[in-house]
Amino acid sequence: MTAVEPRPAGPLAELTRRLTALGGLEVRGGGATRGAVTVRTLSEALEQATHALAAAPGARLADMFADRDARGVTTLRLVWACGPGYLVTEAEIGGDEYPPLSDIAPAAFVEECEIYEQFGIRPGGGKPLNRVMLPPHAGADFPRLGHAPSRPPVEMHAPHTVAGQAFEFPFGPVRQVGTESLYYGLVTSGEELVDLYLFTWHKHRGVEWRLRGKTPREAVFFAERAEGLSAVATGLAFAAAAEAALGVEPPPQAARTRAVALELERLYNHAAAMAALCASTGLTVGQSAAEIALERLLRLNAAAFGHRYLFGVVSPGGIGRALDAGALRRDLPGAYGELRRAADALLATNSFLDRLEATGKLTAEQARRLGLVGPVARATGLPVDARLAGPAPGPYAAHPVVVITEDAGDVLARFRVMLGEAAESVRLIGEFLDAGTGTARAELPETGGSGLGWAESPRGEVLAWVALDEGGRVTRARLRPGSVRNWRGFDDACRSQNVFTDIPIIEASFWLTVAGTAR
Amino acid sequence: MNEEEAAARRLREAIATQFGRSLHIRTLDTGSCAACEQEIRLLSAPHYDLHRLGFFFTPAPRHADLLLVTGPAIRAFDVAARKTYEAMPGPKVVVATGACALGGVYPEDRFVHGEVAKVLPVDVWIPGCPPSPLALLHGLGVAVGRLAEKARELTFTVGDAG
Amino acid sequence: MPLWFARGLRRGVVTTRYPDRPEPAAALLPTPPAFRPSLLTAQVAERLVQACPSAALRLSEAAMIFDAGACTACGRCAEAAPHAVAASGEWELATTARSALIKEIPLAGEARQ
Numbered sequence: 001m002t003a004v005e006p007r008p009a010g011p012l013a014e015l016t017r018r019l020t021a022l023g024g025l026e027v028r029g030g031g032a033t034r035g036a037v038t039v040r041t042l043s044e045a046l047e048q049a050t051h052a053l054a055a056a057p058g059a060r061l062a063d064m065f066a067d068r069d070a071r072g073v074t075t076l077r078l079v080w081a082c083g084p085g086y087l088v089t090e091a092e093i094g095g096d097e098y099p100p101l102s103d104i105a106p107a108a109f110v111e112e113c114e115i116y117e118q119f120g121i122r123p124g125g126g127k128p129l130n131r132v133m134l135p136p137h138a139g140a141d142f143p144r145l146g147h148a149p150s151r152p153p154v155e156m157h158a159p160h161t162v163a164g165q166a167f168e169f170p171f172g173p174v175r176q177v178g179t180e181s182l183y184y185g186l187v188t189s190g191e192e193l194v195d196l197y198l199f200t201w202h203k204h205r206g207v208e209w210r211l212r213g214k215t216p217r218e219a220v221f222f223a224e225r226a227e228g229l230s231a232v233a234t235g236l237a238f239a240a241a242a243e244a245a246l247g248v249e250p251p252p253q254a255a256r257t258r259a260v261a262l263e264l265e266r267l268y269n270h271a272a273a274m275a276a277l278c279a280s281t282g283l284t285v286g287q288s289a290a291e292i293a294l295e296r297l298l299r300l301n302a303a304a305f306g307h308r309y310l311f312g313v314v315s316p317g318g319i320g321r322a323l324d325a326g327a328l329r330r331d332l333p334g335a336y337g338e339l340r341r342a343a344d345a346l347l348a349t350n351s352f353l354d355r356l357e358a359t360g361k362l363t364a365e366q367a368r369r370l371g372l373v374g375p376v377a378r379a380t381g382l383p384v385d386a387r388l389a390g391p392a393p394g395p396y397a398a399h400p401v402v403v404i405t406e407d408a409g410d411v412l413a414r415f416r417v418m419l420g421e422a423a424e425s426v427r428l429i430g431e432f433l434d435a436g437t438g439t440a441r442a443e444l445p446e447t448g449g450s451g452l453g454w455a456e457s458p459r460g461e462v463l464a465w466v467a468l469d470e471g472g473r474v475t476r477a478r479l480r481p482g483s484v485r486n487w488r489g490f491d492d493a494c495r496s497q498n499v500f501t502d503i504p505i506i507e508a509s510f511w512l513t514v515a516g517t518a519r
Numbered sequence: 520m521n522e523e524e525a526a527a528r529r530l531r532e533a534i535a536t537q538f539g540r541s542l543h544i545r546t547l548d549t550g551s552c553a554a555c556e557q558e559i560r561l562l563s564a565p566h567y568d569l570h571r572l573g574f575f576f577t578p579a580p581r582h583a584d585l586l587l588v589t590g591p592a593i594r595a596f597d598v599a600a601r602k603t604y605e606a607m608p609g610p611k612v613v614v615a616t617g618a619c620a621l622g623g624v625y626p627e628d629r630f631v632h633g634e635v636a637k638v639l640p641v642d643v644w645i646p647g648c649p650p651s652p653l654a655l656l657h658g659l660g661v662a663v664g665r666l667a668e669k670a671r672e673l674t675f676t677v678g679d680a681g
Numbered sequence: 682m683p684l685w686f687a688r689g690l691r692r693g694v695v696t697t698r699y700p701d702r703p704e705p706a707a708a709l710l711p712t713p714p715a716f717r718p719s720l721l722t723a724q725v726a727e728r729l730v731q732a733c734p735s736a737a738l739r740l741s742e743a744a745m746i747f748d749a750g751a752c753t754a755c756g757r758c759a760e761a762a763p764h765a766v767a768a769s770g771e772w773e774l775a776t777t778a779r780s781a782l783i784k785e786i787p788l789a790g791e792a793r794q
Contacts, residue, residue, distance in 0.1 A: 228552030623751030
């Protein structure tokens with residue numbers, strides 16, 4: 001297990017300089033977007049800019065989304081993570097087509113599909129686009145963020161060539177007890193898995209659609225319920241985006257309190273993932289031990305913040321629920337000790353480790369190409385962590401995170417990363433408590449603006465982008481939980497060399513949610 | 520007590536006799552945020568252990584007595600919800616759990632029905648966001664007639680001294 | 682496996698005695714609000730209705746209608762009117778009748794105009 005020290009650097013400035021040297025680009029002010037520089041491009045220059053960014057070392061395509069404003073103009077935005085900050089390219093798209101960006105950056109394919117369903121604009125080149133977000137019956141009048149595509153998307157998945165017979169085995173959306181609804185199409189030639197595709201549209205609630213017209217404080221209630229197991233991270237990314245848009249900063253005490261909640265969320269999720277790993281391998285004693293740790297951590301959340309899942313802790317401007325720091329200090333060691341003892345026992349159980357090793361392997365190259373985040377990416381060696389992003393004075397600037405990475409990229413590596421992160425979370429919570437926490441909340445002015453926010457959820461980087469009108473109400477909110485990024489790595493991890501019984505193990509090691517993807 | 524109430528009372532007694540000591544539960548997610556599912560999974564964890572109360576999870580609707588439903592009843596899920604319910608042989612009990620399933624959080628619109636009762640015939644409602652495993656145990660106890668309901672008598676008011 | 686067996690014995694029983702005995706950990710749970718009718722003027726009630734993100738509160742002629750089933754215990758009503766709202770402490774809310782969760786909380790003073 002290697003720990004990677006965060007390296008502050010200036011690639012963002014360098015990149016901006018290189019982009020503007022291309023011509024046809026205008027840099028818009030970066031101050032209010034806190035580490036996110038916005039570069040407005042003409043749509044003709046978009047392809048060139050994307051090439052430059054995709055080729056830049058250390059640049060990662062973090063998100064792509066569109067917006068249709070009151071004038072009917074559709075704007076395409078790409079969010080690139082570069083070194084310690086983010087760069088947003090904006091291009092107005094006239095007509096129905098824009099350059100085929102996923103040919104340059106494969107990480108963009110799922111987003112191209114989503115944009116087509118929601119806004120009716122598509123990449124040039126005629127590549128078939130899949131249905132990803134909206135259900136099959138969603139006709140032209142189904143509520144959308146933009147307007148319907150002229151031709152519906154297809155039900156398509158990767159072509160496969162397998163000697164002999166391969167058949168598709170539909171599974172779900174009603175699956176094992178206590179799991180979310182999710183449809184898998186399993187393509188198999190028997191025991192071996194040839195291909196796996198997912199439909200998440202059974203759980204599309206239209207969260208981004210229903211945030212429109214709400215104030216940031218009204219909206220965060222729904223944003224945190226987009227993915228309830230990442231309520232703090234999603235709420236925090238959204239709140240940070242609104243704060244950036246309004247030029248507001250939460251008081252440092254409140255920022256540290258939010259970070260405490262974020263680390264508590266990481267802790268309980270990693271315990272839950274551990275329990276799910278044991279369940280998937282049939283190790284019931286391990287599952288019970290992990291569940292005892294999980295329950296103690298959830299009770300710790302309730303004692304510290306008044307809610308087992310930390311709903312309502314983050315509020316734009318600051319904090320929504322008070323922290324009982326004394327209760328947290330008192331109960332954290334016991335709860336973490338429970339987790340640590342269960343993990344140590346598992347690491348000494350060979351029959352368990354044998355199921356994890358070499359299962360669901362991903363390479364660093366796959367993780368980079370697909371733009372994966374979180375423990376899934378870190379287990380392949382990529383040191384991506386949203387807590388490293390952004391300039392001071394975020395709480396992690398004064399309390400640097402030691403990023404945990406592994407090399408093997410398999411289930412065991414992801415498990416080890418989660419355990420290392422849990423220890424790191426406990427250490428960080430101690431530091432934040434020592435530095436002082438509080439419930440202050442900055443006032444939000446009723447003005448307009450747009451901003452980018454981010455947070456490191458237990459399953460990876462969450463991004464949020466918000467545009468507010470002059471009355472301070474949302475005109476467009478983009479939520480991109482970590483789950484959205486990482487499901488596309490799931491079928492790669494499941495394919496070849498893995499058998500059916502490995503699928504639940506791989507799913508547990510990813511620890512994503514359907515809710516966060518389907519929104 | 521009128522005829523309808525008498526019938527309801529006989530049904531509840533029948534349920535208590537049939538399910539009181541051995542109840543098989545199938546879960547159904549109509550679009551939750553995933554927190555409700557995590558609390559439901561904890562019912563079989565050591566702190567709560569639903570088995571000691573004669574409750575069991577089953578993946579097969581054919582073997583299930585009780586359907587534990589979460590989520591605001593997303594319309595795109597209607598077919599799967601009905602198929603699961605209809606695959607359960609009678610007698611069966613439907614329990615809607617969580618604020619979303621009870622009509623809170625998401626209003627009725629083009630995406631969702633807003634409450635499970637619009638899609639399935641609900642017998643027991645368990646509030647919470649998410650309902651804790653303790654609240655779920657209370658709800659399951661009410662569903663099989665072993666625990667008393669309190670909601671009717673609660674006023675959700677406090678006097679000045681409170 | 683002897684490792685796990687020994688661990689289990691050492692760890693002991695953590696299982697709750699609920700429902701036979703009360704569960705102390707229940708005191709940590711967030712619960713729906715309880716309202717103070719003497720302080721619930723029409724004006725305060727309006728504020729509470731506005732504050733609720735889950736449509737658990739609405740107004741009628743002389744009462745505020747509270748739907749404990751739609752309530753998420755988010756605390757925004759308590760934040761909007763801290764003197765008129767307390768925590769109810771109630772979490773055993775399951776019912777066989779949906780209407781049992783819908784309560785009329787009388788408004789203080791005159792009926793709403």
